Amino acid sequence: MEKMSDENTEEVKVLESEIERLQAEVESLQHQQQEINKDITFHYSQQMENALVFMCGQRQEGGKEMVMSRLKEELEELEEDMKLQTEINGITLNSCTTKTLQNSGRKLVQQLSLSGNCSELVFQVEFQLSEIKDSERSKRTIGDLNVVLDSSDLQNFSSFLSRCIFCPYDRNLPESAWSVSESAAKSRSLISEARPHLDCVAQSEEFGKQQMEKYLR
Amino acid sequence: MVCERKQCASGDRTEVGGVVTQQPPKSKTCKRSGCLHRIKYVQKNKEKDSGNMEGAPAKGVLSHLSLLEVKARSRKTQLQQQSRVMELKAKVEALKTQREQLKAQIQTHQDLQKLRLAMDKQCADEEEENMEEESENSKLLRLMARHTQLKDLLHAHHLIGGYDIIKTRKGKGACVSIATAYEDVFLDTFNLEIDLKPTVKISRHNIPPFIPLNNLAEQNNMQTDLRVFLDTLSKHLNAFAGRKQQLKLVKEKHKSVEVMESNVLCSLLVLLFTVPREKTAVLCTLDYTDHTRCLPTRVHLESEDKQLPDSPQWKKNCTLLMETPVHKALITMKKMGSIA
Numbered sequence: 001m002e003k004m005s006d007e008n009t010e011e012v013k014v015l016e017s018e019i020e021r022l023q024a025e026v027e028s029l030q031h032q033q034q035e036i037n038k039d040i041t042f043h044y045s046q047q048m049e050n051a052l053v054f055m056c057g058q059r060q061e062g063g064k065e066m067v068m069s070r071l072k073e074e075l076e077e078l079e080e081d082m083k084l085q086t087e088i089n090g091i092t093l094n095s096c097t098t099k100t101l102q103n104s105g106r107k108l109v110q111q112l113s114l115s116g117n118c119s120e121l122v123f124q125v126e127f128q129l130s131e132i133k134d135s136e137r138s139k140r141t142i143g144d145l146n147v148v149l150d151s152s153d154l155q156n157f158s159s160f161l162s163r164c165i166f167c168p169y170d171r172n173l174p175e176s177a178w179s180v181s182e183s184a185a186k187s188r189s190l191i192s193e194a195r196p197h198l199d200c201v202a203q204s205e206e207f208g209k210q211q212m213e214k215y216l217r
Numbered sequence: 218m219v220c221e222r223k224q225c226a227s228g229d230r231t232e233v234g235g236v237v238t239q240q241p242p243k244s245k246t247c248k249r250s251g252c253l254h255r256i257k258y259v260q261k262n263k264e265k266d267s268g269n270m271e272g273a274p275a276k277g278v279l280s281h282l283s284l285l286e287v288k289a290r291s292r293k294t295q296l297q298q299q300s301r302v303m304e305l306k307a308k309v310e311a312l313k314t315q316r317e318q319l320k321a322q323i324q325t326h327q328d329l330q331k332l333r334l335a336m337d338k339q340c341a342d343e344e345e346e347n348m349e350e351e352s353e354n355s356k357l358l359r360l361m362a363r364h365t366q367l368k369d370l371l372h373a374h375h376l377i378g379g380y381d382i383i384k385t386r387k388g389k390g391a392c393v394s395i396a397t398a399y400e401d402v403f404l405d406t407f408n409l410e411i412d413l414k415p416t417v418k419i420s421r422h423n424i425p426p427f428i429p430l431n432n433l434a435e436q437n438n439m440q441t442d443l444r445v446f447l448d449t450l451s452k453h454l455n456a457f458a459g460r461k462q463q464l465k466l467v468k469e470k471h472k473s474v475e476v477m478e479s480n481v482l483c484s485l486l487v488l489l490f491t492v493p494r495e496k497t498a499v500l501c502t503l504d505y506t507d508h509t510r511c512l513p514t515r516v517h518l519e520s521e522d523k524q525l526p527d528s529p530q531w532k533k534n535c536t537l538l539m540e541t542p543v544h545k546a547l548i549t550m551k552k553m554g555s556i557a
Contacts (some may be wrong), residue, residue, distance in 0.1 A: 008295070008298040008299065008302060011302050011402075012298070012301060012302060012305060015302065015305035015306060015309060018307065018309055019308055019309055019493060022309065022312035022313060022316060023312060025316055026312060026315050026316050026319065029319035029323065030319060030321060031315060032319075032323055033319060033323055034398075036323065036327075036330075038324045040384065042368050042369075042372070045364075045457050047364075048361060048364055048365075049531040051360070052322070052325060052359060052361070053359050053360065053505070054355065054453065055321075055325040055354065056318065056322050056325055056358070056359075057321055063329070064353065064357070064363055067357070068357055068360065071357070071360050071364065071396070072360065073362060074364070075363060075367070077445075078364065078368070078371070079367065081367075081371060082367060082370060082371060082374075084382050085371065085374040085379055085380075085381070085382060086374075087444075088379070088380045088382045088393070088443070088444055089374055089377075089379040089380060090444060091374075091379075092459040093370050093374060093377075094341055095337045095338075095341040095370075096337075096366075096370050096372070096373040097334075097337055097364075098369060100384060108500065109364070112373070112376070113340045114377070115340075125339075125377075129376065139403075140402070140403035141401045141402050141403070142398075142401045142402075143401055154486045165555040169317065170364075183451050192369075215436045
């Protein structure tokens with residue numbers, strides 16, 4: 001009887017320490033998961049959730065075929081949507097990468113990198129998007145704008161662009177400080193790099209300009 | 218003879234043929250590990266002397282009963298210990314499952330991110346997709362990565378000032394949103410509901426009445442090219458939003474400048490400046506006759522001092538006001554000492 005009690009005590013001790021170890025492991029994994037979730041900008045749709053759950057090894061009703069076919073359906077809807085937006089906006093976007101720099105309750109700051117083309121004009125645009133929510137509405141601002149254009153650029157566009165870039169991110173900067181604003185300096189060097197390659201601009205490019213104008217305002 | 222320490226359930230008795238014989242313990246300490254209690258060895262005889270007048274069989278029963286009690290108690294504790302062990306084992310299993318689940322989730326997310334990065338690079342460089350043999354799972358992962366990619370691209374279309382078109386009523390209608398922004402700030406969004414069939418027609422909207430919506434629709438052949446119409450409308454709305462924002466900033470940041478007159482379209486602005494020191498008043502009229510622009514088409518100055526508008530300094534100011542948004546021009550003018 002005594003012996004059994006001893007064994008029991010030993011076992012309990014071993015188990016308790018294993019539990020402590022596992023709890024620490026689980027906590028660190030949960031922390032890791034939180035870090036990953038920070039970068040996910042959108043809530044996953046139901047089909048994405050199902051797919052994720054499936055990939056983690058949990059079997060569901062209907063099995064893989066169901067998960068895949070439903071996800072495919074949703075993808076088709078999204079592709080249709082993309083076609084619509086591309087057509088009405090006149091801009092083709094090829095890639096968009098988002099990095100979340102800050103995500104507290106009230107303030108969200110993201111760094112975005114887009115690439116795409118408008119007619120023959122191929123571009124890459126990078127900017128910072130800040131969204132501050134207060135009680136009634138949220139305020140969105142753009143900053144740190146960088147534009148890289150393909151060689152078939154136009155003088156009009158670059159002068160127009162430098163006009164836009166002279167808008168300081170910080171509204172309170174005195175006018176004289178504009179020339180030292182980092183983003184302005186960076187962008188100006190991009191334009192001066194592109195200038196040697198400037199060609200004449202086709203009429204279709206005019207439209208592309210208008211689209212960029214819309215965005216850059 | 219029982220160890221007197223309450224929690225310790227060790228017995229130190231031996232049973233011989235149903236009669237408990239008191240054996241002096243070999244060691245004077247309780248043998249149960251961890252319990253260092255010294256057992257008091259009480260001689261049977263002593264118990265007898267202390268006044269127990271029962272006969273031998275009765276004593277045997279009593280000690281038998283206490284033995285049973287001890288057994289029961291220890292069995293109870295043993296059961297408690299066993300159930301505690303089972304409880305802990307179950308907890309260990311639960312934690313292990315949780316750990317494996319978390320690991321799987323993290324792995325899937327990492328795989329998804331990796332694939333997404335590769336896909337983004339392919340799309341940006343416009344490379345051909347590498348259609349090698351894929352496992353079923355990697356096919357699903359690819360679909361998931363494409364899903365996140367499309368979501369991000371759609372969001373990007375929205376951010377760059379796209380029209381966010383939504384088809385309604387099985388393609389018979391559409392909704393568009395026109396976003397406005399000025400400098401680095403996003404401003405109001407305007408919405409239009411459009412009938413597409415049988416003819417292209419605006420059914421509902423929240424565009425202010427001073428924007429000539431119908432004229433624009435006609436002039437830009439909304440029927441044939443919706444996009445051109447929307448672009449022109451967007452120009453008007455953005456210019457209006459820009460002028461409105463400039464007025465707001467003048468009122469906020471330049472309290473020394475009085476806004477004498479403005480209109481809803483913000484196409485006319487009359488400001489009253491005060492020249493420092495002399496305290497002369499200057500009336501400045503800004504005409505924005507091109508409603509697709511944020512800069513004035515005409516600047517007119519009037520002052521009590523008739524010479525003032527023709528002075529080089531004020532001619533410069535005039536040019537400045539034509540070329541720079543008014544709220545910024547005023548900053549410069551203040552610095553130059555032209556206005557208070």
